[in-house]
Amino acid sequence: DSGVTQTPKHLITATGQRVTLRCSPRSGDLSVYWYQQSLDQGLQFLIQYYNGEERAKGNILERFSAQQFPDLHSELNLSSLELGDSALYFCASSVGTSGTGSYTGELFFGEGSRLTVL
């Protein structure tokens, strides 16, 4: 058990809909990362938050947005869903971020939220 909790584990929805994925990081971790895992693209970095602020952005579509709340949990919002958005969405956390503290480089991953868009 990594200590990172993601809900829901499975989600089935229709094209055009909007969903919210939730992540609770490990106790004490300030950084949250979102990754998308699909068969053709592999693991793609979407976005990172550190202590409530956006820190880095990857291949995140404009239809997607995220935020990190004061209690450090994070939500990933996916809107106007398309068939191609079907994937496994992982949340990960780490104690620090680039330039802070001693570096471990280790990310702790949740079990993922599997999104199916029909």
Added chain:
Amino acid sequence: GDSVTQMEGPVTLSEEAFLTINCTYTATGYPSLFWYVQYPGEGLQLLLKATKADDKGSNKGFEATYRKETTSFHLEKGSVQVSDSAVYFCALGVGAGSYQLTFGKGTKLSVIP
């Protein structure tokens, strides 16, 4: 941009066989290199890492050496077990001290008794 290329599977081995999973990278600067493992139904977890050239990461009988001259970080294990069946991901940290990781596409390993 930064990228990781790893041999694509699936790879099927008999128990006690020798394992090599190749990984090469392209990066500006001096990245940190990682191997993560994903067991069925679970999230990824760190297997080993190396933060500078010629470092050797090792864990659970697996090892990999950071080779700057060949931009490689191949994963090896001398004798695999059925319990090693999983998907293995090579990754690099973008820039020194970075937690923003770029992953390879993963290699699925199946070990049969």
